[in-house]
Amino acid sequence: MKMKKYTADTMVQAMEKIRQDFGEDSVILSSTIVQSKGILGLFKKKSVEVVAGYDEPISPKEKTVPLFTEHVKRDSGQEAMIDELKKEMKEMKQLLKANHAPFEFHQYPEEMQALLTRLSAQELNDATIQKIASEIFARMKAEKVDFTADEQKKIAREILKEELADLPFGGVHFKKKYVNVLGPTGVGKTTTIAKIAARSLIENKRKAGFVTTDTYRIAAIEQLRTYANLLQAPVEVAYNDTDFKEALKNLSAKDIVFIDTAGRNYKEKKFVEDLKKLIDFKLEMESYLVLSATTKESDMRSIIDQFLEFPIKQFIFTKLDETETFGPVFNLLRDYNMGIAYVADGQEVPEDLEEATVEKILTLLLEEGAHA
CATH class of the missing domain: 3.40.50.300 (P-loop containing nucleotide triphosphate hydrolases)
Structure with a gap:
């Protein structure tokens, strides 16, 4: 199996790199979220480190030779590891083949996680969550300060309100029969x-x-x-x-x-x-x-x-x-x-x-x- 480590801002970006190198049959062996120190403690940036692997095709000649012979025996620990890798491979193949990966927000500062988690749990569409997250993060960088939960909600409310601005709200006016x-x-x-x-x-x-x-x-x-x-x-x-x-x-x-x-x-x-x-x-x-x-x-x-x-x-x-x-x-x-x-x-x-x-x-x- 060939293996390679990837670093990217999001899991989605990492998967795209993996797909380009190994194609659709690759498997994720491990993934870790890492965080930079930032500047003066501010703007800590999260990224993901992913180790991916790919089984090279076996030639017809090689296929006639048992993978494990009497000279190479697997213990129970190796068996469990291989079974787990097979399970992960099956799951990750489905994810890699997906046309649209779900919105990932772990790349945003820790201070934003509570709001983004709530919006995701509320099943708000990904595009709107992304718009809110990007706007809050951009303002935080511009002002070089971490916003409070209430300040973040205020920005989110502004964006959501704008999305609904032209729609009619309110009850029946009883003007029609x-x-x-x-x-x-x-x-x-x-x-x-x-x-x-x-x-x-x-x-x-x-x-x-x-x-x-x-x-x-x-x-x-x-x-x-x-x-x-x-x-x-x-x-x-x-x-x-x-x-x-x-x-x-x-x-x-x-x-x-x-x-x-x-x-x-x-x-x-x-x-x-x-x-x-x-x-x-x-x-x-x-x-x-x-x-x-x-x-x-x-x-x-x-x-x-x-x-x-x-x-x-x-x-x-x-x-x-x-x-x-x-x-x-x-x-x-x-x-x-x-x-x-x-x-x-x-x-x-x-x-x-x-x-x-x-x-x-x-x-x-x-x-x-x-x-x-």
């Missing part, structure tokens, strides 16, 4: 629509009515009826597009009509098509997509992609009290260029509903226990 709430099953659409309706009555004195298209679950209809009775608002049930038109006609005297759609697996195109046939989105209507903050980001993206053909005004995120991870919320806002109307963190109507603000999202990302 119909408020339509969409989303998959289990995200809390019915409770959310009841909270919004209660606010329209309490704060805006609007006379409301409800239409539910969730005819697949009797419990859902009864749940909406319970909320509607408390608000002294009528409920219409629509099983098809004809029923839907009739329901809107019956509620024409109301100031505002809330439409509670069925919760289905909207990753399936069929259910999206059914919804399109049922609801006339050309009406004087605002539509909101409700997502649970506990859902995996990849699954939320699949759902959003199915709804992109609808005129979605904003997101509504529920179940913030059931998660500690808020990076995916930020990632979705930025990538889909869409703001948030509300965030919900409980079942109480209408208390557990809050108009979304940029500051609220940033606080959830940066501060421990912010959602409590």
